[in-house]
């Protein structure tokens with residue numbers, strides 16, 4: 001250790017962030033709207049404990065490793081441990097066959113990074129401190145399994161700390177807080193000095209984020225992300241949707257399962273593409289998706305083909321023409337071709353998509369009420385206790401940063417939970433959905449309508 005290097009790090013916690021740093025309860029959750037400084041406070045605490053006491057073992061974990069790496073580590077690297085990393089006191093270790101990825105401290109402390117979808121490496125260890133990011137994504141079992149890992153004994157307390165945006169009122173984590181098993185700290189925007197000055201006035205960045213983005217949200221997203229409330233959506237369309245049942249860990253789809261692609265066009269609104277597999281019992285599984293604004297249909301078509309094919313060794317695509325290289329065998333399918341590409345009706349976009357996929361498409365059955373009923377029917381657990389439609393977790397090809405920055409849903413799962421009936425102007429619930437951020441919902445509905453409300457069309461491959 002370069003002990004002579006003095007590392008200066010500035011963090012001024014406020015309100016619940018201060019309480020979080022001081023809390024010694026066995027389980028503590030910092031809950032609140034988006035951007036209040038919850039994750040920052042948790043990371044500062046973990047980092048501080050690792051720095052102050054040699055030999056500490058800490059874990060930071062999220063439901064999936066992908067989401068942990070893409071979002072959770074950024075604040076740690078760029079704000080919390082920045083100076084320590086620059087000074088060489090903290091080094092990244094990428095993990096190997098036996099050991100999980102971790103930040104290693106010069107004093108012997110370790111901060112392991114994990115995803116509950118890949119528990120093998122991090123769950124076999126013991127820790128002094130565990131930080132769960134976006135805790136609502138975990139199941140109660142995940143949480144309880146983590147509590148059993150807290151017994152390293154290097155510090156005077158062992159603690160599970162967690163942050164989250166709120167979810168439904170009945171969520172197990174909210175109940176756990178209400179029962180007193182988990183201490184809850186209600187974080188507020190006023191706690192974040194980036195958004196509120198010391199005298200309590202909103203800063204320019206605060207106005208841009210809180211008034212410019214959060215105040216413009218609607219419905220349940222606004223209640224949760226702007227006001228930090230644990231509420232269920234009013235008039236939610238898919239009442240039966242339950243993350244614990246309908247969202248499953250990623251798995252390799254067997255070669256023999258039928259595939260379908262669905263597309264809902266958009267440019268200013270997101271373009272949605274979904275890859276579905278149908279298992280031998282007729283269950284639908286979402287295994288890949290795109291939800292992306294401001295990209296041309298032909299570029300999406302290339303992305304879609306690239307995701308399902310590969311170039312053979314020593315071959316090249318001619319220009320951007322994947323269709324040609326597929327036709328002459330330089331590029332091959334890595335998974336079955338879709339039985340059909342089910343598509344929104346826009347004539348021009350459809351022609352562009354067909355051209356750049358080299359496949360024909362079928363027009364989606366777009367009637368709304370019966371489509372919604374068909375999806376709802378599939379969400380209901382069948383006789384064997386399993387629903388007939390599930391989504392794999394974290395299967396977005398690329399997160400749309402513009403949607404994320406605007407706190408809009410970035411994938412089908414996030415859309416479903418905010419998909420509500422339009423009850424404005426005295427309209428009855430169950431008449432029509434609110435036409436807002438429903439692009440991935442629409443695509444899912446087209447998928448189900450195609451199978452459950454009509455005959456099954458076959459796909460004709462153009463020239464191949």
Ligand SMILES: Nc1ncnc2c1ncn2[C@@H]1O[C@H](COP(=O)(O)OP(=O)(O)O)[C@@H](O)[C@H]1O
Pocket residue numbers: 011012013014017033034035036037038039040041075079163191192193194
């Ligand atoms: N006390 C603080 N001092 C400086 N920046 C802060 C502080 N608290 C939060 N921030 C910054 O505000 C932004 C949002 O904080 P974050 O922890 O990601 O919010 P949340 O997890 O509540 O959504 C981050 O860039 C974070 O570094």
Ligand SMILES: [Mg+2]
Pocket residue numbers: 038039040163
């Ligand atoms: Mg956060």
